[in-house]
Structure formats: structure tokens, C-alpha cells
Amino acid sequence: MIRKLTIQDNKKVMEYLKEEASINLFIMGDIENYGYDKTYLDLWGEFDEGGNLKAVMMKFFNSLTAYSKGCFDVQEFAGIIKGLEGIEEFSGKASVTEKFENIQGFNLKGKRNTFLCELKGGNKLSSFPEEYKVKKAGIEDADRLVESMAVIEEFGPITQADKKRIKNKLEVKTGRAFFIEEDGIIVSAANTTAENSKSAMIVGVYTHPDYRSKGYATLCMNVLCRELLSEGKSLCLFYDNPAAGRIYKRLGFTDIGNWNMYEIGQ
Template identity: 60%
Template sequence: MIRKLSVQDNDKLMEYLKEEASMNLFIIGDIENFGYDKDFMDLWGDFDDNGNYRGVLLRYYNSVIIYAKGDFDVFGFADIMKGFECVEVISGKGGVTEKFENIPGLKLGERRPTYLCELKDSSSLAAISDVSKVKKAGVNDVDRIMELWSITSEFSPVTGSTRRSTKNKLETKSGRVFYIEENGKIISSASTTAENSVSAMIVGVSTHPNHRNKGYATLCMNVLCRELLSEGRLLCLFYDNPVAGKIYKSLGFRDIGIWNMHKN
């Protein structure tokens, strides 16, 4: 049985989602930040005959995330998505979104899989003798962060939306940025987004092309990870570059699954 969820479902829903907290970082964060009564967001649950969750569907503006641990009502969720005015992105756990491929009448773009990895403790983080190089960004640093990202191929092009979202996450404390500067310019950074009570997503790991292979990004990551772990949060990130994956694993991150994204 599929039905729309409300605040009355919150406790059992969170219990279900937190069994794989990193995999459900975006859903948990959106619920904590926006609740159940916003017109830009809907939550739907699929239940078995005993009232236990089998799957969850989140619509956030024109994006959809689907989560399930086993069998669920694929065609029921597909019918719900067909009823949405516009779906630009469908994403979710590997093994879940594939079930929607080739369903008649459901637009589903080409699948782009990435690795999802997780860091639970600081045991593999290198000791830091001097953290004075690494600084925590404030709202006034946004333009300098954008300047770095605009010349880093992984993040180009940087748009007005990128600037607004970065400024917003610093203002609302839903994300943070650590950086290293030289002569007043930011030359390396690591940041988070979608922070919630149990986890955070690492993004924006970047170093100026003229300052690479000096360990700056790793140092920013180390300080960032230590602060979040000290707050009792799990850390997770996506990667599809084996070289980047090797760096993350040296810090203690471990692969926990595949995350699929389909852009329509």
C-alpha cells in the first residue's frame, strides 16, 4: 500500500531511514529542514501488510529520490511520478532506480552511477601538528570561494545559483567550508552540504591548479572531517574518479554502495 506521509509518520519513518543514514542523507535533511507541509516537497511511503516500510519516495521541487531496501511497489511509485508536473532528476540507491527503466510512460534519463562512501570515525585520519593554515569560511568569503571554483575544472561553470546556494548554506548552518589561502586568495577548499542531525555530505573538494600535489585538499578534508565527527555525525561523499577515491580511502572512507542519478 502506498500513501502520502505526514508528520504523524515521522518517528517510524526516521527509524527506517536512519538504518542507512548516509544513503538517506538528502531525505533526512529535507524532512528536518522543511517538514511535511511544504508545497515544493512531498513524501510517499510504501507499506507491507503489517504496516512496515518497504520504500520511500521524496519529491523536492522537480527532483525525486527513491529509497528501498528490498522489494517495493515499483509500478505504484512510477504512477505517482507520472502524475508530477515535471521531473528533471530521479536518483537513488543502486539497485532501486534501475527498476524504473523501460516502464511505459515514465521518462527516465540515462543512468549515471557514482560510488557512495562513508566515514564513521577518525582512526585513519593523519595527525595534524599545525591547523593554522586551515580556516573556516564565513559568508564574507563566498566570493573568494567562487573565484577558486570558477577556475577548477570539476566545478565550472560557476553560476549565480552556485553562489546563492553556498551563501545560503553558510547562513543557515546547513553546510560549512574550510579553506587554505595564500596572498588573500583561496587556493584550496573542502565543504559540506545537506547537513542533518546524523550525517553530512562532503562536496567542493578543490585546489587551484598551480597549488596541487601539496596535500592542501587533504588537509582541508582532515580538519573538516574531524570537526563533524566530533559532533557525532557520519560523513559521506560521492565519487566517480578512481584517483579521488584512493585519496578518500586513505582518510578512512569506505564504499557503501552505488548512487544512481538519471537526468531527464
């Protein structure tokens, strides 16, 4: 049986998700930060005859994230998704999302397969004399962060929705950012998102093309990682090319699974 989840289900839901807390970072973080009564967040759960959870799916604005530890009713979840409006993105661990790929009338496209890795300890992190350059962003820095990201080709166009998300995470503390500035502009940064009581997702690690090869991104990453580890949180991030993977593994990150992201066609 699949039904909408409510606050009365929270204990059971969190116990189910925390067994793979890093993989479920997005779902756990959004539940902790926004609860069950927001119009832009919906949660569904599949239960067996004994009332045990078998799968969870979350809609957050225009994106969906699905999770299960084993078998679940793919067809019924797909039917729910088909009935939703405005959904543009679908993601989750590969063993779950790939079950949706051959569902008739369910148009997944633009598949992006990435590695999910995790950092639990800081024994490979280093301190550098230049870390005095690294600053922690406040809400007053949000516009400058957006401006600095807009020149990074890999990120693509920065939309109004992106700007809103960056400002929102700094305001409600669902994420943070550390940056380096030179010549009055932010030239390098490392960000987190979806922070919860146990973990955080690292995103938006970048350096302006004119200031690369100075180790700035590494400085920002080291400061960011040490602060979060000091709070008892593990860190996660995605990467999809071996060169990036080698850099993160030098900092102590280890692979924990594969994560797929798709666009949902109309």
C-alpha cells in the same frame, strides 16, 4: 498503498530510514532541516497492509530521491513522477533506481554510477603543521567560495541556483566549508551538505589548478572530517574513479554501496 507523508508519519519514517542512515543522508537531512510543510519538499511513502513502510520518495526542488529496502510498487511511483512538473534529476541507491530504467514512458538519461563511501572514525586522519592555513567559512565568505568553484572545470558552469544553495547552507547550517586562501583568493576547499543529526555529505573538494600538488585539499579534508567526527557524525561522499577512491580510503573511508544519478528527459 502510496500516499503523501506528513509530520504525523515522522517517527515511523525516521525509524525506517535510520537503519541505513548514511544511504538516506539526503532524505533524513532535508526532513530534519525543512520539515513536511515546505512547498519545495514533498514526501511519499508506500505502506503494506500492516502499516509498515516499504519505500520512501522525496522531491526537493527539481530533484527526486527514492529509497526502499526491498520490493515496492515501481509502476505506481513512476506514475507519480510522470505527473510532476519541472523534475530534472533522479537519484538513489542502485538497487532501487535501476528498477525504473525500463519503465515505458519514463525517460531516464545520463546515468552516472558512483560509489558511496563512509567515514566513522578518525584513526587514519593526521594533523599537519600547515593546518593553521585552514579557515572555516562564514556567511561572509559565500561569494568568494562561489568564485573559487567557478574556475574548477570538473564542476561545470556555476548557476544562480548553485550560488543560492551555497549561501543557504551556510545560513541555515545544513552544511559547512573549510578553505585555504593565498594571494587574497580561496585556492582550495572542502564542503559538506545535507547535514543531519547523524551524518553529513562531503562535496566540493577542490584546489585551483595553479595551486595543486601542495596537499591543500588533504589539509581541508582532515580539518573538516575531524570536526564532524568530534560532533558524533559520520561522513559520506561519492566518487566515481579509482584514483579518488584510493585517496579517500587512505583517510579511512570504506565503500558502503552504489548510488545512481540520472537526468529525467522531457
